[in-house]
Amino acid sequence: MSAQAGYALSEGFQPEPRQFGPITRTDIVRYQGASGDFHPAHHDDEYARRYGYPGAFSLGMLCAGYMATFATDWLGPKNVRRFRVRFLDVTWPGDVLTCSARVVRKYCESDEDRVDLEIECHRQTNALAARAVATFRLEK
Amino acid sequence: MIELEPGISAPPFVFPIELGKVKEFATATGSSHPDYFATDTPVVPPTFLISGLMFWGYTLDYPRDSAFARVDLDRSMLLHAEEEFEFPGEPPIAGQKLTAQSRISEVTRKQGRRGGDLLFVVTETEFRDLSGRLVARNRNTVVKTEKPAGDSQ
Numbered sequence: 001m002s003a004q005a006g007y008a009l010s011e012g013f014q015p016e017p018r019q020f021g022p023i024t025r026t027d028i029v030r031y032q033g034a035s036g037d038f039h040p041a042h043h044d045d046e047y048a049r050r051y052g053y054p055g056a057f058s059l060g061m062l063c064a065g066y067m068a069t070f071a072t073d074w075l076g077p078k079n080v081r082r083f084r085v086r087f088l089d090v091t092w093p094g095d096v097l098t099c100s101a102r103v104v105r106k107y108c109e110s111d112e113d114r115v116d117l118e119i120e121c122h123r124q125t126n127a128l129a130a131r132a133v134a135t136f137r138l139e140k
Numbered sequence: 141m142i143e144l145e146p147g148i149s150a151p152p153f154v155f156p157i158e159l160g161k162v163k164e165f166a167t168a169t170g171s172s173h174p175d176y177f178a179t180d181t182p183v184v185p186p187t188f189l190i191s192g193l194m195f196w197g198y199t200l201d202y203p204r205d206s207a208f209a210r211v212d213l214d215r216s217m218l219l220h221a222e223e224e225f226e227f228p229g230e231p232p233i234a235g236q237k238l239t240a241q242s243r244i245s246e247v248t249r250k251q252g253r254r255g256g257d258l259l260f261v262v263t264e265t266e267f268r269d270l271s272g273r274l275v276a277r278n279r280n281t282v283v284k285t286e287k288p289a290g291d292s293q
Contacts, residue, residue, distance in 0.1 A: 034168035036194025065169030
């Protein structure tokens with residue numbers, strides 16, 4: 001949780017980054033069960049190797065879920081209006097993912113005070129795994 | 141087989157938002173926010189609607205018996221490029237029943253940086269409440285590469 005929230009937020013503000021992981025196989029399987037995406041490439045090493053990967057890899061949508069949680073835990077789950085994520089690098093079991101964000105715009109739309117955020121998710125290697133933009137309503 | 145092109149639609153489907161699935165999803169994505177756990181009518185997490193498509197609807201990866209199953213596409217290793225969720229107001233809540241429908245909206249081919257063609261397919265889904273009001277929109281982009289990305293590592 002950040003000390004700066006709601007109306008006090010200003011453009012350029014960056015909340016304290018948050019780490020998720022190390023991602024375990026259990027985390028991956030739990031996410032697959034929750035989302036219903038049981039693609040074998042995320043839990044079946046043999047399947048992943050058949051397609052040229054060294055082993056089963058994590059899901060872009062798990063990374064996206066962590067990025068969304070980072071933002072909703074900070075600004076409130078009811079306040080999200082948009083979340084768009086682009087996947088840039090594969091993530092793996094054992095990865096520690098660090099989510100960081102920056103307020104890029106503060107404005108009024110649809111009678112709501114809103115902010116646009118840029119959110120990044122880096123692996124422990126510093127590789128950028130995913131980048132997102134999100135819009136949240138600011139609570140009074 | 142039908143040619144992969146914009147306009148192909150899957151049938152409409154009903155997606156009941158279940159309390160247990162909302163909490164399970166929030167847990168799986170690392171949240172412990174009271175707005176998910178201290179109420180029986182939590183809003184859904186931003187990326188939760190994906191589970192509606194998986195369990196109740198139709199996707200290119202998991203088309204079931206929809207028209208998506210008949211498009212000419214090798215599904216063995218479709219990679220996720222982008223995912224977008226829009227909510228005109230507060231996200232829908234557990235207990236609501238939504239209706240939704242997915243349709244292929246864009247098909248583009250690009251030259252990849254490492255050689256080989258990249259095929260991008262965008263699928264859009266609209267989620268409406270029982271009164272027909274739009275409560276969420278999802279835009280999913282998958283990419284098919286000739287060589288999986290892991291080859292270069």
